[in-house]
Each structure stands twice: as C-alpha cells, then as structure tokens.
C-alpha cells in the first residue's frame with residue numbers, strides 16, 4: 001500500500017485527482033490538506049468534503065491550510081472552475097464544515113510525516129503555499145517524505161494566467177520557489193504544457209462521463225462549466241494549447257503518484273521560479289544544460305502512458 005497526503009485547491013481537476021486516488025486499491029490517503037487557489041479556502045474545503053461524500057469516504061481527515069499566498073493577492077480561477085470552484089451547480093445536502101479537522105493543514109502535514117518518516121508520498125495540485133510553510137517550519141520535512149508529485153509550472157515559458165505563468169506557480173511564486181529549491185526528496189513535476197500535450201479526445205471524455213454511476217453523474221455536472229470554456233477556447237480563439245481535446249491537469253500528477261509505470265520519460269534537471277521579471281514572474285525555469293550545477297534536481301515529466309491514464313480515469317468513476 002502507498003501512503004498519500006494530498007494538498008489541493010479543489011477545483012474540478014483536483015476533484016478528479018482525489019477521486020482517482022480514492023478508487024485506487026493500492027493507495028491509502030492519510031489526509032487531504034486544503035489551500036486557497038481556484039476558489040477561496042472555505043469553498044476549497046467544502047469542495048473536498050463534497051467529493052468525499054460522493055465517494056462515501058467522509059472518514060478521511062480534511063485540514064484547512066493557507067488562505068492567501070505568501071505575498072500579494074490571489075489569482076482568480078473562476079473563469080475555468082466556476083465561482084465556487086466546482087462549476088456552480090446546485091448542491092443539495094452538502095456536508096457541513098464541522099467535518100473539518102481542527103488542526104491546521106501545515107501542522108497536520110508535519111505531524112503525519114513525522115509518524116511515518118520516509119514512507120509518505122505528497123501530491124500537490126494547487127499553489128504551493130502549504131508546502132512552503134511546512135518546510136519553513138521544519139526544514140527536515142522534505143527529507144522525511146518519500147517523494148512529491150506536483151502539478152504546476154511550465155517548460156516552454158507558456159503561461160495560462162500570465163504570459164509566462166502557469167496558475168499554481170504564478171499564484172504564489174515565492175512558495176513555488178521555496179519548494180523547488182528546498183525540497184530535497186525526489187520531486188516529480190507535471191507541467192502545464194505536458195498536460196496539454198497529453199490531452200484526451202472528446203470521444204474518450206464522453207465514454208468516461210457516460211458510465212452509469214453516481215460518481216460519473218457528479219463529474220459531468222461539475223465539469224460542464226470548464227468544458228464549455230475549453231471548447232470555446234478551442235473553437236474561437238485557436239489557442240494552440242487548447243486545440244486538442246480534454247485536459248484534466250491535476251490527474252496527471254496523481255497518476256504518477258499512483259502508478260510508477262505511468263511516467264515513461266522524465267527530464268532530470270534543476271528547476272526554479274522567476275520572481276522578479278516584469279513579464280516572467282511566476283515562470284518555471286529549467287536548467288537543462290546544468291549550468292548552475294545545482295545538486296537538487298527534479299524529474300520534469302516529459303512522456304507518459306496515456307492508456308494507463310485512461311484506465312485510471314475510468315476506474316475513478318466506477
């Protein structure tokens with residue numbers, strides 16, 4: 001069994017990543033920590049509880065973490081995820097916030113990792129604020145993790161919220177900088193362009209969503225808003241990153257954590273984040289030629305097994 005901590009800013013693809021982990025027989029989720037991002041922190045917490053309710057797994061502990069980036073104000077994710085982060089659909093019988101743990105997410109992360117040093121994988125699919133706070137509180141935190149899987153950043157300087165910035169890194173560049181420079185455990189990164197390059201066909205999307213289950217019904221509802229956005233970008237703007245189908249970003253990082261064979265090629269390189277550029281703040285920078293000679297390298301995922309990915313997605317809604 002693989003032990004997992006999941007840190008999310010629960011929008012639609014985070015929800016899907018959580019469902020993928022819940023459905024995997026080889027995974028035990030020790031906790032889900034929440035970070036502001038796609039929507040405000042309170043909505044993120046509510047969204048995680050809604051996902052757990054649909055999957056009948058409300059016993060999994062959920063913790064509230066950071067409500068804002070280390071510096072500056074949050075970036076708006078509503079254009080894609082809806083104002084509430086899950087497509088603004090009616091929510092009868094939503095679980096109450098009394099289901100949340102009292103302990104702060106960052107304190108919980110440190111405690112849980114201390115209980116099982118070297119055994120836990122951390123999957124992070126939102127801004128990296130909680131992770132950065134954790135390593136600042138306890139610099140030995142990364143050493144006690146087995147590995148970390150991050151959805152975020154970019155390799156070709158293409159942004160999705162600023163010219164060069166991907167949402168998770170550009171929302172809290174300082175936090176991303178701290179994590180990429182101070183996390184010494186094996187670190188896998190599923191970048192924005194990697195996820196776009198491995199988008200799925202709309203035929204697959206419909207096959208996936210048309211499974212006759214409560215989870216598929218829930219997923220179809222919460223995804224409707226973002227699917228409309230993706231399709232209109234593809235049809236009207238010709239945005240080259242959105243030209244080929246359905247992209248579910250956070251699920252790629254989760255698939256890598258669940259199944260080692262999912263990643264078929266990764267580039268080992270030191271990575272960091274630009275903090276000062278007037279156009280490039282929040283952009284991930286990869287030292288491909290190793291000019292900086294930094295010891296701390298990450299695995300930037302370059303190729304994956306898409307058949308495996310589809311299997312994991314299908315299983316998530318069974």
Ligand code: BDR
Pocket residue numbers: 011012013014038077080125126151160166167168192249250
């Ligand atoms: C990332 O931004 C968020 O909106 C998604 O949930 C994903 O984590 C993609 O850039």
Ligand code: CA
Pocket residue numbers: 008009010011013014038125126250
């Ligand atoms: Ca996310």
